[in-house]
Amino acid sequence: MLFFPPFLGGYLFDPELLLRGVAPFVAFCLAASSAYVLNDLCDRENDSHHPKKKLRPIASGRVPVVVAAVLCLSLLVPALWIAFGISARFAVLLVAYLAISGLYSLKLKDIPVVDLFCISSGFLLRLQAGGEVFGVVISDWLFLSVFLLSLFLSTGKRLGESSSLGSMAGSHRRSLKLYPAGFLDGILVLSGAAVLVTYTMYVITRHALVYTVILCCFGLLRFIFRVKSGMGGDPTESLLKDRQLLAVSVAWALMVSWIVYR
Structure with a gap:
């Protein structure tokens, strides 16, 4: 997501820009990893009710809580150190990401709708951080597209969890039992x-990019089909295991690259 602004702006393959993105990329990788460790720490009891997540290192007990906490801090400190060395605005965006992720893990994930917006905010903060690092202005339509797409994907993931866990969904994630039927x-x-x-x-004023709307439409409908058919709503798993989604994603990336960089 950090490299999304220069990719769409036509600057991604500039060697100087790519080099500039290394430190921010590492900082967000460390920050995200720290946030995921904290989330797994807070979720270790709930994850024990999930058929797959109960096998995770912390939930299964293979990694002690103290060791996980030390790992979380050892990832957090260098992330902040790198971020403040890049720029003040980038550091603010990364700290905001960490703050929202931390609050989500501790409490906000149990509040319906708020949990979805917390996940979406993580994508938006990465997008804005990419714009800050590479000096690319984020258009209003791109901002809205990323926000709504992340909301769409996180909702699909919740629906997939609810479908696969059935009556046990509320035991794994409290917010799932608070959402009304069909919401x-x-x-x-x-x-x-x-x-x-x-x-x-976003693309209608960018000439040939408008033809990628067809691929976008197919991808959205295919994801909805997967979720409603009970095949799972995890975005990463859907992309890697669903040949149609993978094919349309690769086709979109190639088509955009050809149009923007030709």
């Missing part, structure tokens, strides 16, 4: 439709 389905369709509109508005 997440509505958000999935609403956000998917909104993504298509905002992305179309």
Whole structure:
């Protein structure tokens, strides 16, 4: 996501820009890893009720809580050190990301709707950080597209969890038992439709990029199909295991690259 602004702006393969992105990339990798360790620490009891997550190192007890806490701090400190060495605004964005991630792990993930917005904010902060590092202005339509796409994907993941866990969903994630029946389905369709509109508005003034809307539409519909068919809503798993989604994603990246860099 950090490299998304220069990729779409046509500057990604500038050697100087790529070199400039190394330190920010490392900083966010460390920060995100620290946030995930904290989340697994806070979720270790709930993860024990999940058929797959119960095998994670902390939830299964293979990694002691103290060791995990030390690891969390050992990732956090260098992330902050690198961030403040880049620029004050970049550091503010990274600290905001860490703060929201921490609050999400501790409490906000249990509050319906708020949990989805917390996840989306992480993508937006990465996007803005990329714009800051590479000196690329983030357009309003791109900002909205990323926000709505992340909301769409996080909703799909929640629906997938609810479907796969059934009556045990509330034991694993408290917010799942607080969502009214059909509410997440509505958000999935609403956000998917909104993504298509905002992305179309983003590319419509960029000539041939408008043809990528067809690929975008197919990808959104395919993801909804997977979620509603009970095949899972995890975005990473869907991308890697679903040949159609993988193919359309690669086709989108190649098409955008050809149009922007030809």
